[in-house]
Amino acid sequence: MPLLIGSLPIHDANIAIKEWILTATPGIPIWPQLPANPCEQMLHQFAEGLPGVVEESIETSDSRIFYDTEAPGFEEAQLAFYEDYLQVMEDPHLLLGSRFAVSRGRAQGIYTLADMAATLLDPVALKGQITGPFTMLTGIHDREDRLGYYNGTIRDIVVKGLAMKAAWQALFLAQNSNLPVLIFIDEPALAGLGSSAFISIAAGDIQADINEVAAALHSVGALAGVHVCANTEWDILLGSDIDILSFDAYGYFDRLILLHQQLHAYLDRGKILAWGIVPTSDHEAIESESCASLVALWEEQAAQLVRPGRDLAAILRQTLITPSCGTGSLPPELARKVLDLTRDISRELKEKYQV
Numbered sequence: 001m002p003l004l005i006g007s008l009p010i011h012d013a014n015i016a017i018k019e020w021i022l023t024a025t026p027g028i029p030i031w032p033q034l035p036a037n038p039c040e041q042m043l044h045q046f047a048e049g050l051p052g053v054v055e056e057s058i059e060t061s062d063s064r065i066f067y068d069t070e071a072p073g074f075e076e077a078q079l080a081f082y083e084d085y086l087q088v089m090e091d092p093h094l095l096l097g098s099r100f101a102v103s104r105g106r107a108q109g110i111y112t113l114a115d116m117a118a119t120l121l122d123p124v125a126l127k128g129q130i131t132g133p134f135t136m137l138t139g140i141h142d143r144e145d146r147l148g149y150y151n152g153t154i155r156d157i158v159v160k161g162l163a164m165k166a167a168w169q170a171l172f173l174a175q176n177s178n179l180p181v182l183i184f185i186d187e188p189a190l191a192g193l194g195s196s197a198f199i200s201i202a203a204g205d206i207q208a209d210i211n212e213v214a215a216a217l218h219s220v221g222a223l224a225g226v227h228v229c230a231n232t233e234w235d236i237l238l239g240s241d242i243d244i245l246s247f248d249a250y251g252y253f254d255r256l257i258l259l260h261q262q263l264h265a266y267l268d269r270g271k272i273l274a275w276g277i278v279p280t281s282d283h284e285a286i287e288s289e290s291c292a293s294l295v296a297l298w299e300e301q302a303a304q305l306v307r308p309g310r311d312l313a314a315i316l317r318q319t320l321i322t323p324s325c326g327t328g329s330l331p332p333e334l335a336r337k338v339l340d341l342t343r344d345i346s347r348e349l350k351e352k353y354q355v
Contacts, residue, residue, distance in 0.1 A: 001025075002346035003274060003320045005227060005246070006129045006186065007033040007328025009335050013112040022120070024339035028182070028320075029120060030127040031109035031173075035328040038063060039106050042186070043139045046131050048106060049099040050161045051077035052154050053140060067140050067154045078157070085160055088167075092220050095171055100164035110169065117177035125180040128169040132187035132226065133159045133209040138198070139189065149201065159209045163216035170222035183217050184225040184246055184274075185210060190237075191230035203236050214241045225274060229281075229325035231255045238262045246274035248324035250294075251281065253301045263305060267318055276324035277301075278341045286334045291344040298349065313353040321346040 002025045010016040016032040034040050038059045047053050047065060052074055056064040068074070081099070088095045095101070104111050110128060117126070136158050137149035148154045170181040190206070192198055214224035218241075225244030226237050231252045237245055238259060245266070247256055257263070267273075277298050279285040302315045323342055327335035349355070 001027045001124070001320055002342045003028050003127060003182075003322050004030045004339065004342065005229075005276075005323055005326040006030065006184070007035050007326030009036070009328055009330055009332050010034060011036050013109040016109065017112055017116060020336070020339060024343040026121060027123055028125045028127055029113060029123055030129070031107065031113040033107070033129065033326065033328065034109060037108070040108075042131050042188075043136060045106050046102065046136070046162060046165050048103060049081070050157055051081045052157060065140055067142050067148050067151065069142075069151065069153055078153070081157060081161070085164065088164055092167060092171065095164060095168045095220075096175065098164070098168070100161065100168045101172070102165055102168065110172065114173060114176035117173075117179070120177075123177075123179060125182055126173045126177055127182045127184065128166075128173060129184040129186055129227070130162055130166045130169065130213075132185040132189075133162050133213065134206055135187050135189035136162065138192070147197075155209075159212055163213040166213050166224075167216040167220045167222070170217055170220045174221065181222040182225060182244065183222055184227045184244070185213055185242075186227050187232075188229055190228050190232040193233045193236075203233060207236050207240050210237070211241045214243075225272075227274070227325075229276070234259050235262055238266045242271075244272040244274050244320070246276065246320075246322060248276045248281075249301060250277055250279040250285070250297070250324045257301070257304050260305075264307065264310070267305075267310070267315075270318075272318050272320060273315075274320040274322045275301075276322050277345060278321075278323040278338050280323045280325045280327055280330065280338055283330075283334060286330075286337055289341070291341060291348055294341060294345050295348050295352075298345065313355055316349055316353050316355045321349065 008016045021029050043065050052067050052069045054068050084099050140148040166183050173181045217224040223243040225246050226242050227246035229248050277294050323338045327338050
């Protein structure tokens with residue numbers, strides 16, 4: 001089935017869903033992230049209610065987000081956070097009225113999608129997304145420019161806070177739709193693994209943080225995906241507890257396929273590949289590619305995973321067709337083409353392979 005990643009170059013969530021998302025991916029609608037709203041930027045969108053994470057001048061060009069565990073009142077805020085966390089861990093349904101709810105001002109799209117849920121025509125699931133813990137923790141620094149990831153107190157707060165916000169999303173969407181929910185953990189910063197800035201970060205720690213978010217989603221009946229829009233250490237994700245791996249197949253399939261055996265083991269466990277076959281980062285590529293050329297590219301790539309008992313049709317049954325990343329930074333006309341291609345490629349492949 002076709003599926004979108006998250007962001008769109010639209011200001012109005014109602015238009016984004018009705019005129020864009022439902023025309024391209026009616027089977028699994030997403031709630032749109034609208035980065036034109038400063039409060040929906042990646043680091044700000046899910047920072048509410050995280051003690052020690054400080055935001056300044058969000059709606060101006062001088063906006064800042066950093067962490068500060070020395071600020072007055074931090075210890076009291078930290079204690080209140082953990083009290084709330086323990087409550088919702090004991091009874092996840094308390095999440096709906098908790099501090100872990102994402103406000104309308106930070107994610108108008110999720111509220112708009114929930115309001116429309118009862119009128120949607122035959123969807124099979126809904127999708128949401130959240131900033132991943134590695135991306136959040138390497139995106140915020142303290143006043144001395146130290147990464148949040150290296151501060152044990154902040155790391156624990158951010159991982160647990162994001163896990164609960166992800167679970168809140170899943171419950172909120174399910175409550176308003178009675179549909180299964182997929183939540184993607186967006187981790188663009190994982191592309192930086194191996195650089196000098198992250199050289200002391202252990203792969204097992206990254207995996208543990210992702211697994212904590214995935215466990216929170218599983219506890220409320222949702223599926224957990226991870227989206228990375230560049231190359232990374234794929235074995236961390238293929239060996240994790242996620243259900244869906246979302247990757248930029250257009251630009252980086254040649255790197256992922258090097259883990260041939262791990263990919264087969266992942267598929268053998270019934271997991272799903274969100275195959276980002278539609279380019280989003282290169283304007284010329286978007287303009288030049290067509291449904292036919294990208295169907296052929298998918299077949300060429302997927303053929304490298306064929307083995308006895310796993311033909312192209314079997315691979316397609318465990319595949320979602322997606323753009324390589326969100327379209328929020330694209331001109332609207334190119335973003336529209338990306339969505340149309342995603343829909344058309346999925347339709348062509350399903351018809352061709354009778355899936």
